[in-house]
Amino acid sequence: MKQIMSNSKPDLSNLSPETRLITAGRGYTEHGFVNPAVYRGSTILLPDVETLHNQPHAYGRRGTPTSRALDSAIAALEGGHDACVTPSGLSAISTTLLSYLNAGDHLLVTDAVYYPARHLCDTVLKRLGIETTYFDPLADGMLAEMIRPNTKLIYCETPGSQTMEVQDIPAIAEVAVRHGCKLLVDNSWSGGHYFKALQQGADISLQSASKYIGGHSDLLMGTISSTAESWRQLSENYGTLGMCAGPEDISLAIRGLRTLDVRLARHMSNAIALAEWLRGRPEVEKVMHPALASSDGHAIWKRDFTGSSGLFSIELKPCSSAAVAAMIDGLQLFGIGFGWGGFESLCIPFRVKRTASVWKPAGPCLRFHIGLENPDDLIADLGDGFARLRAAT
Numbered sequence: 112m113k114q115i116m117s118n119s120k121p122d123l124s125n126l127s128p129e130t131r132l133i134t135a136g137r138g139y140t141e142h143g144f145v146n147p148a149v150y151r152g153s154t155i156l157l158p159d160v161e162t163l164h165n166q167p168h169a170y171g172r173r174g175t176p177t178s179r180a181l182d183s184a185i186a187a188l189e190g191g192h193d194a195c196v197t198p199s200g201l202s203a204i205s206t207t208l209l210s211y212l213n214a215g216d217h218l219l220v221t222d223a224v225y226y227p228a229r230h231l232c233d234t235v236l237k238r239l240g241i242e243t244t245y246f247d248p249l250a251d252g253m254l255a256e257m258i259r260p261n262t263k264l265i266y267c268e269t270p271g272s273q274t275m276e277v278q279d280i281p282a283i284a285e286v287a288v289r290h291g292c293k294l295l296v297d298n299s300w301s302g303g304h305y306f307k308a309l310q311q312g313a314d315i316s317l318q319s320a321s322k323y324i325g326g327h328s329d330l331l332m333g334t335i336s337s338t339a340e341s342w343r344q345l346s347e348n349y350g351t352l353g354m355c356a357g358p359e360d361i362s363l364a365i366r367g368l369r370t371l372d373v374r375l376a377r378h379m380s381n382a383i384a385l386a387e388w389l390r391g392r393p394e395v396e397k398v399m400h401p402a403l404a405s406s407d408g409h410a411i412w413k414r415d416f417t418g419s420s421g422l423f424s425i426e427l428k429p430c431s432s433a434a435v436a437a438m439i440d441g442l443q444l445f446g447i448g449f450g451w452g453g454f455e456s457l458c459i460p461f462r463v464k465r466t467a468s469v470w471k472p473a474g475p476c477l478r479f480h481i482g483l484e485n486p487d488d489l490i491a492d493l494g495d496g497f498a499r500l501r502a503a504t
């Protein structure tokens with residue numbers, strides 16, 4: 112326990128991932144409190160002029176005991192050298208891209224990337240003279256040919272958060288190393304708990320902590336963690352861009368982290384139960400869930416991940432959008448909303464934008480986030496939904 116209470120980077124590497132989640136970042140508390148104080152503050156008073164530029168906490172934006180507790184817990188979760196947090200997952204993406212890319216650079220991005228990240232690449236980065244090429248998430252063998260002398264970063268999202276293709280990160284990492292590029296992985300789907308992107312060869316792993324780390328749909332936050340070699344460039348730019356997150360939100364993220372393992376285990380078993388039930392439904396053409404053998408990249412998921420989370424998608428057999436609306440609008444236990452990772456189940460229809468690969472579903476597509484409810488209740492609700500869909504077709 113003494114080791115845990117010290118903030119001098121205790122060695123947690125011999126602990127199992129569940130235990131690490133409970134013990135990481137615990138050295139920033141005072142007076143015996145289990146959790147760190149929520150330090151709200153801009154100015155931090157210093158004892159004298161000499162310490163002005165020589166103490167651990169100089170100004171609220173540059174870190175507080177509250178934020179350092181979360182940074183070090185995230186670094187332990189991701190297996191990174193260190194970590195930092197941003198006000199949203201999308202700002203974690205923009206901070207990372209702006210940290211490593213300059214005018215004239217080229218960026219390779221998975222075609223399955225979260226749409227607002229694609230928009231960022233196609234607008235702000237383009238305006239700054241950074242060119243993006245998208246690649247088929249399942250054709251990593253083609254990646255080496257797409258590298259140019261000015262390619263600086265490869266950006267993956269695994270699995271793709273709508274279409275669920277699992278990417279071969281170790282193979283992509285080899286290409287990145289061979290060509291002197293950095294590899295960035297959006298690791299939000301696994302919560303950083305079931306996939307260790309940095310150990311698998313990524314240089315930077317980021318997450319929308321609004322998802323599983325927060326876990327209760329009451330938090331917006333992003334996290335970025337990197338290897339030692341990539342850390343300096345990230346942390347300097349993070350500070351220069353003025354990034355930080357609010358202390359109340361940080362406190363929520365720390366709380367969420369402590370229960371990540373038990374929540375994810377339930378998301379996993381519920382989602383697999385639902386996915387298997389959906390696979391047997393006559394209205395469903397295809398289930399896209401990395402833990403199912405029919406899903407793209409399933410063998411890679413089995414090799415590289417230690418579990419699956421609550422987010423997956425299905426392709427319906429051809430039917431009208433009115434029938435889909437009749438199904439979804441009447442669901443009692445599934446909310447209709449963007450985002451995912453909370454305790455509650457969600458269902459939304461989605462369309463895909465692709466520019467480097469063909470993705471032509473047979474019928475409408477739905478994305479589910481399976482929460483912590485009893486799966487039998489969710490199945491009964493969806494069964495009623497399919498009855499409405501059939502009646503409206």
Ligand SMILES: Cc1ncc(COP(=O)(O)O)c(C=O)c1O
Binds near residue numbers: 225333
């Ligand atoms: C895969 C993925 N990455 C990043 C984000 C952005 O996160 P945030 O909503 O916290 O900005 C999202 C949001 O849905 C996401 O699905």
